[in-house]
Amino acid sequence: MKYQAIIFDLDGVICFTDEYHYLAWKQMADSLGVYFDRQINNRLRGVSRMASLEIVLERYSGPALSDERKVELATMKNDIYRESLAQMSPADLSDEVRDTLNGLRERGLKLAIGSSSKNTPFILGQLGLGSFFDAVSDGNNITRSKPDPEVFLKAAEMLGLEPSVCLVVEDAVSGAEAGHAGGFDVACVGDAARAGSGDYNMQSVAELLDITAG
Ligand code: B16
Numbered sequence: 263m264k265y266q267a268i269i270f271d272l273d274g275v276i277c278f279t280d281e282y283h284y285l286a287w288k289q290m291a292d293s294l295g296v297y298f299d300r301q302i303n304n305r306l307r308g309v310s311r312m313a314s315l316e317i318v319l320e321r322y323s324g325p326a327l328s329d330e331r332k333v334e335l336a337t338m339k340n341d342i343y344r345e346s347l348a349q350m351s352p353a354d355l356s357d358e359v360r361d362t363l364n365g366l367r368e369r370g371l372k373l374a375i376g377s378s379s380k381n382t383p384f385i386l387g388q389l390g391l392g393s394f395f396d397a398v399s400d401g402n403n404i405t406r407s408k409p410d411p412e413v414f415l416k417a418a419e420m421l422g423l424e425p426s427v428c429l430v431v432e433d434a435v436s437g438a439e440a441g442h443a444g445g446f447d448v449a450c451v452g453d454a455a456r457a458g459s460g461d462y463n464m465q466s467v468a469e470l471l472d473i474t475a476g
């Protein structure tokens with residue numbers, strides 16, 4: 263079989279925290295009187311926190327904001343977001359994702375995370391996956407956000423494998439671009455699958471069991 267490992271994006275693939283991101287950015291934007299909606303929120307998929315803030319501030323027209331104030335605003339958003347994450351539990355992991363992960367592992371595949379999120383360890387802990395993955399590469403160990411391939415290249419390095427034998431799973435177009443830029447094959451779900459960004463465009467993650475069969 264071509265693949266020895268699967269590297270999963272987190273938000274939008276393993277779990278669905280988009281609504282929590284939306285509500286937190288909305289509250290921060292409202293506090294500044296900046297218009298924000300779900301369509302703008304969609305543009306933040308896979309994008310780092312500070313780059314997301316810049317997108318939210320495209321509609322801001324008040325006095326110039328210092329870098330310090332921008333960090334304060336991003337922290338405000340993150341504090342609200344983490345209050346939502348604190349409510350998550352292993353029940354938030356779908357049966358489909360759980361069964362797929364277990365099925366892939368039974369086939370001897372290494373499983374890793376490649377996420378832009380600095381909250382990755384917290385989210386994995388909440389889902390009961392704190393020590394499940396063979397490698398976790400996330401927003402805490404990278405300097406360049408997707409579509410740069412750094413997060414996936416670091417995951418492959420942690421696994422001790424070449425990109426050519428790892429399959430990246432993504433829901434964001436920028437994430438699929440990051441995978442391809444790193445020399446990985448990419449399987450997409452959600453937005454990225456609808457855009458046809460993957461080598462495989464899936465209806466659901468369970469299709470990974472077909473892709474890696476035989
Ligand atoms: P944080 P992923 C991404 O996670 C989210 O899709 C994106 O909306 C978020 O801005 C980014 O993480 C950073 O998250 O503020 O928690 O560090 O899709 O790459 O798993």
Ligand code: MG
Nearest residue numbers: 271273274433
């Ligand atoms: Mg994602």
